[in-house]
Amino acid sequence: MTTALGELDLLLTDHHVHSTWSDDAVSAPMENLVAARDTGLASIRMVDHVRTTTTWVPGFLAEISALPRVEGLEVLTGVEAKILDASGRLDVPDDLVVGAGGVDRVLIADHQFPGPDGPWSPRRTLEELAAGLPAEDALSILVTATVRAMERAGRGQLAHLFSLLPKIGLHESELLDEHVAAIADAAVRTGTTVEVNEKWRCPGPRVVLQLAAAGVTLVGSTDSHEATTVGRYSWVAEAASATRLVGTR
Ligand SMILES: [Zn+2]
Ligand SMILES: [Zn+2]
Secondary structure, three states, X not given: OOOOXXXXXHHHEEEEEXXXXXXXXXXXXXHHHHHHHHHOOOEEEEEEEOOOOOOOHXXXXXXXXXXXXXXXXXEEEEEEEEEOOOOOOEOOOOOOOEOOOOEOEEEEEOOOEEEOOEEEOHHHXXXXXXXXXXXXXXXXXXXXXXXXXXXXXXXXXXXXOOOHHHHXXXXXXXXXXXXXXXXXHHHHHHOOEXXXXXXXXXXXXXXXXXXXXXXXXXXXXXXXXXXXXXXXXXXXXXXXXXXXXXXXX
């Protein structure tokens, strides 16, 4: 087993798996559990999309806790919510419980750009950049909002970190080292885990290496919306071996 990543090998975790509790996913939690067992995962996190108006979280948690136990497979829970604005406010219900009796973690997602006045669509963000918002300022706003979201979440996990950048015409290579360092510092300080995400192929090797070197806990994530892809990695496996994040087992 690798030592760089702690107890669990990156490729033996899938900490971002959606079920039919999300509008856009097709498999039941039980089907995802069976897929995780068959793929030989050591740890799965069942996660669904929430908004401030979501009321089904207790029902979701009840279904997950009623699943049969699978020896050697840890089952964790989470909800995925977008960062709403530059203050790092998250799109979660007011009564969300995180920790004992609630979800294990909140997945912090860059589905929209966290503008000062609320979420900006990628199109609006492109317009703001075209109208003169400097790219470096946009990156700083995004990084600062992400740090604040980690502080607010308490127990967070950064979902597909920087998946927004290509949608707004930017690239991870434009990030300053201090941007990545700010994310790393906040993740360590708040105990936030960071995904290496198969679906969105992010974050890239430079960011992954800088986070790992800072002691951030990285987890594998397929962002599956159907059971057939649970725990199945190709890009993440390549990235992990290219960055030597997977030791000999
Ligand atoms: Zn997402
Ligand atoms: Zn997702």
